[in-house]
Amino acid sequence: MSNDSDVDSARDVNLPRASAGGAVHGSARHFVDHAATTPLLPQAREAWLDASAVAGNPSSLHASGRAARSIVEQARESIADDLRTRPSAVVFTSGGTESDNLAVKGLWWARRARLGVADAIVAASAIEHHAVLDPVEWLGKHEGADVRWIPVDASGRVEVDFIDHLLSSAAERTALLSVMWANNEVGTGQPVREIAAACRSAGVPFHTDAVQALGQIPVDLSEVGATAVTISGHKVGGPFGIGALVVDPYENLVAVSHGGGQERDIRSGTFDAPAAAAFAVAVPLAVEEQAARAARLQSLQIQLVDGIASVVPDAIINGPVVGDPATRLPGNVHASFAGAEGDALLMLLDAAGVDCSTGSACTAGVPEPSHVLLAMGVNERTARASLRFSFGRTSTDEDVAAITRALPGAVERARRAGSVSTDRYRAARENEVDR
Amino acid sequence: MRIIAALSGGVDSSVAAARMVDQGHEVVGVHLALARSESTGGKSRGCCTLDDARDARRVADALGIPFYIWDFSAEFAEEVMNDFLAEYQANRTPNPCVRCNEHIKFRAVLDRALALGFDAVATGHYAVLTSGADGPELHRAADADKDQSYVLAVIEQELLRHCFFPLGASLKSDVRAEAEARGLRTASKPDSHDICFIPDGDTAGFLTKALGEKPGPVVDVSTGRDVGGHQGTFTVTIGQRRGLDLRIPGEDGRPRYVVDIDDSTDTVYVGSAEMLDVDGLVADHVIWAAPALTAEWSDVSAQVRAHHHPVPAQARILDDTIDVFLLEPVRGLATGQTVVLYSDSRVLGSGRICQTRTVSGVKRPREAQRA
Numbered sequence: 001m002s003n004d005s006d007v008d009s010a011r012d013v014n015l016p017r018a019s020a021g022g023a024v025h026g027s028a029r030h031f032v033d034h035a036a037t038t039p040l041l042p043q044a045r046e047a048w049l050d051a052s053a054v055a056g057n058p059s060s061l062h063a064s065g066r067a068a069r070s071i072v073e074q075a076r077e078s079i080a081d082d083l084r085t086r087p088s089a090v091v092f093t094s095g096g097t098e099s100d101n102l103a104v105k106g107l108w109w110a111r112r113a114r115l116g117v118a119d120a121i122v123a124a125s126a127i128e129h130h131a132v133l134d135p136v137e138w139l140g141k142h143e144g145a146d147v148r149w150i151p152v153d154a155s156g157r158v159e160v161d162f163i164d165h166l167l168s169s170a171a172e173r174t175a176l177l178s179v180m181w182a183n184n185e186v187g188t189g190q191p192v193r194e195i196a197a198a199c200r201s202a203g204v205p206f207h208t209d210a211v212q213a214l215g216q217i218p219v220d221l222s223e224v225g226a227t228a229v230t231i232s233g234h235k236v237g238g239p240f241g242i243g244a245l246v247v248d249p250y251e252n253l254v255a256v257s258h259g260g261g262q263e264r265d266i267r268s269g270t271f272d273a274p275a276a277a278a279f280a281v282a283v284p285l286a287v288e289e290q291a292a293r294a295a296r297l298q299s300l301q302i303q304l305v306d307g308i309a310s311v312v313p314d315a316i317i318n319g320p321v322v323g324d325p326a327t328r329l330p331g332n333v334h335a336s337f338a339g340a341e342g343d344a345l346l347m348l349l350d351a352a353g354v355d356c357s358t359g360s361a362c363t364a365g366v367p368e369p370s371h372v373l374l375a376m377g378v379n380e381r382t383a384r385a386s387l388r389f390s391f392g393r394t395s396t397d398e399d400v401a402a403i404t405r406a407l408p409g410a411v412e413r414a415r416r417a418g419s420v421s422t423d424r425y426r427a428a429r430e431n432e433v434d435r
Numbered sequence: 436m437r438i439i440a441a442l443s444g445g446v447d448s449s450v451a452a453a454r455m456v457d458q459g460h461e462v463v464g465v466h467l468a469l470a471r472s473e474s475t476g477g478k479s480r481g482c483c484t485l486d487d488a489r490d491a492r493r494v495a496d497a498l499g500i501p502f503y504i505w506d507f508s509a510e511f512a513e514e515v516m517n518d519f520l521a522e523y524q525a526n527r528t529p530n531p532c533v534r535c536n537e538h539i540k541f542r543a544v545l546d547r548a549l550a551l552g553f554d555a556v557a558t559g560h561y562a563v564l565t566s567g568a569d570g571p572e573l574h575r576a577a578d579a580d581k582d583q584s585y586v587l588a589v590i591e592q593e594l595l596r597h598c599f600f601p602l603g604a605s606l607k608s609d610v611r612a613e614a615e616a617r618g619l620r621t622a623s624k625p626d627s628h629d630i631c632f633i634p635d636g637d638t639a640g641f642l643t644k645a646l647g648e649k650p651g652p653v654v655d656v657s658t659g660r661d662v663g664g665h666q667g668t669f670t671v672t673i674g675q676r677r678g679l680d681l682r683i684p685g686e687d688g689r690p691r692y693v694v695d696i697d698d699s700t701d702t703v704y705v706g707s708a709e710m711l712d713v714d715g716l717v718a719d720h721v722i723w724a725a726p727a728l729t730a731e732w733s734d735v736s737a738q739v740r741a742h743h744h745p746v747p748a749q750a751r752i753l754d755d756t757i758d759v760f761l762l763e764p765v766r767g768l769a770t771g772q773t774v775v776l777y778s779d780s781r782v783l784g785s786g787r788i789c790q791t792r793t794v795s796g797v798k799r800p801r802e803a804q805r806a
Binding site: 343344347348350351413414416417418419420 | 463501503505506546547551552
């Protein structure tokens with residue numbers, strides 16, 4: 001296992017583009033859904049297989065156990081070095097959702113106890129991923145937390161004034177503030193460095209979900225002094241089922257799952273040495289390749305935005321201005337096609353070989369309008385008429401060409417379907433309470 | 436052809452989709468999200484049919500076809516569930532499956548499918564479609580026990596051009612065997628009988644919860660005596676015998692049935708079976724699956740419930756309604772029910788029963804009371 005893998009070979013490897021399963025139609029898939037997951041790096045797979053041959057439980061005290069533990073700790077050190085933090089800060093979890101839950105609930109509980117305020121405030125941006133949004137809501141409903149949603153502007157950027165006001169007026173009642181590093185749907189980069197600094201000087205713990213940021217924009221934890229940072233394996237070419245919460249080792253945090261006391265007693269469960277090893281191969285590549293990849297993705301991003309404008313002139317590009325990685329993830333394009341439903345568009349593009357997303361996947365596969373777009377002030381009908389395209393390591397010009405080829409026909413048909421769908425039901429639904 | 440196969444997650448729709456694939460059509464599987472679950476706060480993201488949705492997805496995987504969930508929960512709530520409650524509140528007896536077929540499965544779904552570039556929708560219903568001189572013909576299924584032509588009689592003839600019912604010529608037992616042979620997990624799944632949004636089968640409980648309790652007396656029409664109580668006139672239906680809480684037995688010791696409901700006084704009347712015999716009806720909300728009848732009487736057969744034998748009848752158009760004379764009386768007919776007219780095995784059309792006429796000589800119990 002080696003961390004200094006050849007960067008170029010990683011990019012050029014011809015990965016299978018179609019997911020497994022019976023429902024893959026056509027052979028050439030254009031996978032433009034890297035924000036959902038990006039293909040496993042061959043080097044990561046190798047590392048996983050190598051580590052899986054080591055027999056011991058990393059918690060065992062014998063030689064086999066130590067060998068396995070050594071793999072875990074080496075991975076921890078490697079990831080800490082890449083993110084410029086200390087190894088003891090890296091807590092391995094099963095992924096982004098678990099890390100977010102651990103941060104939100106664990107930090108809030110611990111800080112509430114210290115503040116001695118039963119209804120301590122938890123503040124989070126209105127555009128968080130559900131993995132933050134739902135635990136925050138849960139704390140409000142079940143633990144009596146005083147929930148404050150931080151509003152965003154039309155580009156999806158949080159209102160820093162709101163945060164400043166909260167910190168200056170209620171810091172002693174605030175147990176946690178959480179703002180994602182970059183948004184998963186419209187790609188808005190957030191001023192996390194500024195927010196982290198403000199929280200630090202106010203003595204309020206700050207969590208940020210960096211799942212989408214890592215690999216696309218610089219993630220240097222020595223510069224952004226957050227209390228806790230979420231990262232995920234499969235979003236950066238590592239395996240599914242592993243992530244980490246990088247959390248200040250001196251910060252009190254209440255465990256969410258209890259057991260054998262692994263990971264500083266914060267996250268019990270047998271160490272997953274193969275997954276950690278593979279994760280530790282993916283992270284340095286994400287960090288080292290970031291600048292070069294960002295430039296390439298940005299060129300695809302601009303090509304696609306121009307392409308959409310030429311084939312569907314009345315399409316609306318949502319989110320911040322395209323072309324500046326400081327304000328928008330370079331791999332993200334998010335567009336609305338008035339009068340067409342996102343799920344109809346998705347289906348038609350799927351049939352044309354394009355894998356994209358409506359930006360709001362959910363377990364049952366039933367589309368709900370994006371809470372991110374609604375928070376940005378987009379109306380529900382437009383929110384439903386949206387698609388997200390996200391580029392990554394394996395993306396090429398051909399993906400852009402495939403999208404612009406398929407889009408006009410798909411939009412035309414989806415608009416026809418949209419015009420027969422009964423607007424009065426939608427109107428009735430718009431009156432329903434939605435977050 | 437490009438076909439949407441509606442996959443409910445049951446054995447019938449699985450085999451129907453498989454047959455469409457075998458015939459060489461380009462098939463896309465769609466599962467409809469209809470009822471929203473209360474346990475998830477009414478969000479369709481956790482719809483009440485997770486098992487069914489999963490089974491449907493696995494069938495699509497097995498057939499190698501794409502699979503999507505289409506959310507028609509808003510349409511379903513409005514057109515089927517709200518209608519269901521409104522009809523009961525008005526003391527009529529709706530059939531929500533018929534209503535769903537009319538408004539959702541063969542209207543909303545078909546509209547969307549056609550607009551998206553598909554040619555037709557295929558379902559696992561048991562009915563036969565043929566093409567005749569005057570266009571598509573909808574007929575009873577080969578399996579008389581499973582025949583579902585009744586619940587499909589709300590599809591206009593024009594729309595039948597875009598429907599496929601690949602199971603119409605098959606026996607249910609053969610369909611199960613075929614699912615088994617194809618290795619589909621749905622092969623041994625039991626048939627569903629309940630109303631999908633009342634999975635526990637407690638319709639009266641569902642109605643009282645939604646509409647509130649509105650108790651009133653139950654009166655025996657033969658004696659005029661108060662013999663029991665009810666929790667709301669909408670919890671009982673004409674012809675109902677079971678589930679009535681009658682404290683005083685009938686004088687002749689024979690079973691008593693709900694024979695009339697007076698919602699002005701919240702009174703439910705019970706009486707003998709003979710009082711329920713109906714020999715005529717008028718139905719509105721008429722839909723033709725074949726060329727419309729005329730103002731002249733035609734010989735037809737009429738079926739008034741999904742699982743009921745048809746009776747010989749004569750029918751004609753009267754303004755916007757159909758006027759039906761039943762040559763054999765039918766017992767316990769409630770307004771709101773759907774009447775389907777057949778010519779032999781062919782479905783002619785359907786209507787919603789808005790008036791019934793009891794057999795000559797027997798007065799409506801309410802009139803008897805007032806006389």
